Amino acid sequence: MKFFFEKFVVYFLYLFRIFCIINFSNFQMIKDTFKRVLTPINKEGYTIIICAAVATFFLSLFSDALGWLGFIFTIFCLYFFRDPKRIIPDAKNLIVSPADGIVDAISNASPPKELGFDSKKKFTRISIFLNVFNVHVQRIPIGGKITKVHYREGKFVNVAVDKYSQDNERQACVVQTENGLEIPFVQIAGLIARRIVCNLLKGQIVKTGENYGIIKFGSRVDIYLPEGIKPKVKIGQTMLGGESIIAEVSGNVVKRETPKKKIIRKIKK
DSSP states (O other): OHHHHHHHHHHHHHHHHHHHHHTGGGHHHHHHHHHHHOOOBOGGGHHHHHHHHHHHHHHHHHOHHHHHHHHHHHHHHHHHTBOOOOOOOOOTTEEEOSSSEEEEEEEEOOOOGGGOOOTTSOEEEEEEEOOTTSOOEEEOSSOEEEEEEEEEOOBOOOTTSTTHHHHBOEEEEEEEOTTSOEEEEEEEOOSSOOEEEEOOOTTOEEOTTOEEEEEETOOEEEEEEETTOOBOOOTTOEEOTTTSEEEEOOTTSOOOOOOOOOOOOOOOO
């Protein structure tokens, strides 16, 4: 195993040297190539990647086969926790996808009960399924202020079953836009996923497409569109978190009602 790695490094450096000699006159092209190949890693993956690499080293001391398995798993972890940069739309009235994946359901449904919405209030739920090969970083669907953050423990059943929305572990949040519109979005753990990470706090000001969390090895993300907002996606469509446009908030959408204060005037006698 050690002999293989030593040979691999030697050959890699040799080829890289030839590549540099050929393209010495165009160093910028080399720099751009590395930028495209080397994708940033999300900080939540550092511990797992380091542990996998250390385990691979010790496994290779006992068995080449185990060393190879550890090496493959380490490469997979590097790939899984990638956090690529995204080009975020500039328009403030656009709702973007909170996650990478496939739109596998669009239905009328109420947000999780713990968020405290009126059950009679109508929402369109868009469910995005993430397989193990998708980027698992979640992003803010639209800029505004975080008004609700609620974590609920639960089971880890298959998210392909509609029952997941009631039984599975989930992290629910609500963002309030500048015009008072409240949009819930929910991270849901799946059969393989065992940990949801959410870095949002109540009262926090966020921007569209900003990273806010990750679901480790799994899952699904739901976003709820209030009445009057029509989705611009279809079932089976592939989404890119922070880039793909889910819906557009028009000016005629009903805003959140705010209670009016009663003004009591004292009448002078």
